[in-house]
């Protein structure tokens with residue numbers, strides 16, 4: 001039983017494989033948080049919550065002279081504003097009389113098999129036999145407002161999901177803040193790890209101690225954003241890959257978000273997460289309800305490596321849906337960095353033909369194929385092929401590509417419009433714009449009002465008709481600006497605070513319509529690279545273009561940061577030209593390949609300009625990747641170095657589920673004169689199993705002379721290409737990396753179990 005209710009003590013216990021979450025209905029009816037952490041088999045932890053009479057922290061009226069009971073200091077499951085808890089809250093509601101208070105008291109509960117669903121919102125899904133739902137209804141003491149808390153327990157996946165719904169059964173109210181979940185931890189030794197960034201440099205890890213006051217990671221850009229990510233970790237001070245207690249917290253949502261940790265006056269840490277209250281205001285009439293998006297919690301007492309692997313497995317298997325959740329992903333060529341907007345049918349065909357010879361399976365035609373789209377200031381919104389560029393249309397081009405034995409894909413950016421477009425000329429009112437104000441342009445474009453049904457219908461019909469007619473196997477769904485000038489005719493003036501969330505709901509509705517109507521298409525999310533890389537998108541699309549930065553060194557840290565909360569199978573990663581378009585950095589094809597092969601591999605360069613040697617090398621990369629794709633995308637992923645701490649080299653590892661096969665890659669980030677020796681300890685192997693470790697590739701070195709030991713490995717100076725070692729030796733003593741003699745040199749090992 002994953003959910004247990006002790007009626008005598010009024011204690012709810014949620015059990016996963018390695019963690020326990022416990023809460024209790026307090027003596028005056030509030031739902032108190034008791035514990036979340038390492039598994040405790042049995043028993044109530046209600047002794048943990050204590051109170052003393054503290055100045056300036058009042059008690060609820062019902063407590064009478066019991067001054068020790070204060071909402072201002074007690075840990076809670078869903079704190080609300082206005083009733084004596086002065087810490088950050090989850091709910092702030094304005095009633096008809098203008099008052100703002102909600103004292104939420106236990107009303108009822110329900111435990112059932114299977115996991116709850118959220119109407120219109122993405123969420124982790126689960127089979128009935130692998131999940132249970134606890135529903136707890138709280139009711140405001142003095143109004144007809146109810147809050148329904150949902151807990152999904154996926155025992156084997158070792159995670160707990162939460163969501164909530166506010167229901168109003170009385171006169172109309174305003175919701176100014178409805179966060180999804182709270183985690184009240186009675187400890188002051190926590191660090192918060194967040195992932196900040198910018199366009200072309202997403203998800204850099206940053207950590208700092210929680211201190212008195214608040215630490216925030218958030219976005220008010222309308223999307224989850226390049227700048228912060230809705231995945232954070234709270235961990236015990238100093239925790240690392242393999243050590244320390246860690247809580248991973250992930251919001252399954254693609255719009256504005258708030259993740260906030262506050263340490264209170266007595267050193268307790270409250271964490272809340274959900275839709276950002278800034279700019280948010282939602283009207284709830286009698287009989288209406290509002291659903292806040294899902295938050296996924298996982299706990300690990302063994303550091304954040306373990307935590308990441310829980311999210312990887314969960315998101316791959318129980319967030320992703322559709323055909324490509326399990327199907328092999330085709331290796332693609334995208335034309336963007338090769339031609340940008342300059343598309344011609346002839347060029348597309350010749351690029352595809354050249355790619356086909358290399359073993360590329362899918363040709364993707366990026367931006368520039370539709371309407372008058374010659375540059376980024378025109379054409380968005382006009383979803384019909386540009387016949388000057390594509391005389392045979394998308395349908396004809398798709399036939400030609402298929403005729404070569406390749407799959408075919410296109411780029412779209414449904415949510416946007418250029419003023420210089422047919423759509424804007426006919427429907428200038430369809431974009432988000434405040435009457436009487438000139439809008440903010442970004443990349444020369446305006447955002448369509450996705451809260452409007454007619455806008456979404458137009459997009460579904462115009463883009464859908466292409467997908468129906470042409471044989472399209474892949475679609476890249478882009479979104480190239482932050483939202484501003486938020487205003488919509490779909491709501492009266494007093495309800496404009498609903499628009500940003502309605503925009504996201506509109507996008508989800510359209511994504512659901514497209515992905516369910518075209519289930520054979522492989523969908524890839526994108527927002528100027530990784531500006532909307534979140535769990536919400538992964539419910540609709542199994543992969544997301546990780547960054548517009550294709551420089552392999554920079555990609556190492558972008559993919560590293562992304563891997564904390566998201567699986568390798570979700571990261572689109574391409575080999576591009578050298579020198580790199582964004583950084584002008586030169587890099588070998590091997591190293592570009594090794595980095596892109598730590599994701600869903602693609603190519604994004606003019607393959608026609610490659611030398612014969614380069615073509616042979618790419619053929620080999622693709623052949624190799626196809627052979628190992630299953631292990632890379634569905635195996636266990638281990639970060640072997642911390643990018644933020646190690647300027648010298650980066651290393652990572654994939655291990656098969658049966659722990660019999662593993663791949664290890666390392667890249668030198670900074671070659672040193674008179675270099676120190678580098679050694680890396682492998683992970684995830686079986687201690688008592690013998691493995692053959694073989695250096696398969698050492699960039700720039702003769703294949704026959706790839707080394708494993710030091711330059712002199714103790715066998716009289718001979719260089720060992722392979723060794724047989726015990727798993728414990730590889731993991732606890734480690735493996736010597738070769739002596740790198742230049743920047744960005746890379747090396748790859750294959751590790752396989754052997755009988756001995």
Ligand code: GLA
Pocket residue numbers: 336366367411478480526527528529545547548
């Ligand atoms: C965004 C994407 C790129 C490319 C361009 C096309 O920036 O992230 O990959 O598709 O748009 O305009």
